[in-house]
Amino acid sequence: MVKQKEAWSNGWQMNQEEAANRMELRIMPLSENESFARVAVAAFMTQLDPTLEEVEDVKTAVSEAVTNSIIHGYENKGGDKPVIIEAYLTHRRIHIKIEDRGVGIDDIGRAMEPLFTTKPELERSGMGFAFMEAFMDELHVESKQGRGTVVYMSKQIGGQ
Amino acid sequence: MEKMFMVKDGWLTITMPEEMDHHKAEEIREGADDYLLSGKVLHVIFDFSNTKFMDSSGIGVIAGRYKKVSCYGGKVVAAHANSRIRKIIMLSGLTDLIEIVD
Numbered sequence: 001m002v003k004q005k006e007a008w009s010n011g012w013q014m015n016q017e018e019a020a021n022r023m024e025l026r027i028m029p030l031s032e033n034e035s036f037a038r039v040a041v042a043a044f045m046t047q048l049d050p051t052l053e054e055v056e057d058v059k060t061a062v063s064e065a066v067t068n069s070i071i072h073g074y075e076n077k078g079g080d081k082p083v084i085i086e087a088y089l090t091h092r093r094i095h096i097k098i099e100d101r102g103v104g105i106d107d108i109g110r111a112m113e114p115l116f117t118t119k120p121e122l123e124r125s126g127m128g129f130a131f132m133e134a135f136m137d138e139l140h141v142e143s144k145q146g147r148g149t150v151v152y153m154s155k156q157i158g159g160q
Numbered sequence: 161m162e163k164m165f166m167v168k169d170g171w172l173t174i175t176m177p178e179e180m181d182h183h184k185a186e187e188i189r190e191g192a193d194d195y196l197l198s199g200k201v202l203h204v205i206f207d208f209s210n211t212k213f214m215d216s217s218g219i220g221v222i223a224g225r226y227k228k229v230s231c232y233g234g235k236v237v238a239a240h241a242n243s244r245i246r247k248i249i250m251l252s253g254l255t256d257l258i259e260i261v262d
Contacts, residue, residue, distance in 0.1 A: 031183035035213075056213075056244050063215040067182045123189060123224040127216035127252050134251055 008140050008152055012097060015090055021047060022088035029074040029083050029100070031067075037085050038062040044087055045094050048157040057135035058094060058155060064128040065098040065151045071119065073102025073149055095154045096136075105143040112141065165191055172201040176211045180218035188221055193228070202234040208241040218245075219252040226257050237261055 016022065023044050027033040038059040045058060062085070069083045070076065086097040105111045111118075112133075117126035133139050136153040143149040164187075166173045172195045177184045195201045204225050208214075226236045236258040238249060249255060
């Protein structure tokens, strides 16, 4: 999980050039769009012939990341700035990037601790990143205060 | 449409939606707390018969109701959860606090 920042962005770029297929989706940061985002990625990944469990794992991880962007990144206020969901498929692997231009994360290490939440009043369980980690093979988070947050995730599909 | 909330003998049964995410969480939270505040309810059953998807927002809803009823000795039960929902509940650690029944 801990890799050089450049290595991650470069890896994303490089692998993308070898991708068999790719998608990009921009949504307004509204809770109505959470199901749309996860179902879109789930439909896209069916090309890899995933098991039902693999589809559910990816749906959960996408839902957590998109919800984080809407609630934390954009502080549940909506607005015109987008949540951008990108994905591409390489041989038996789905790579996903979820990006917002919101407030950013103050302390990523702390945010990723299970049960840690900055919004207990909204009854956030603090399990978002823990679920992303549990259901995907790789998870990497980059964030800058005032600039936004990018979550990179990938998962091997089939052939396990 | 099926009623989301039902009260009988001190038990509040909440029929959970097909997709239990952040979008649905607030409606359930507020509705449930109206009943909890009424004083006619001590225990809560989350009925997952119709639920196909749940993320950590659902965990927040369950944990929040647990906090409210447990200080009066109330119980929280998750019923009819499919294997996926059970997995999510187990991963969250809520299994120590709530009862899971078929």
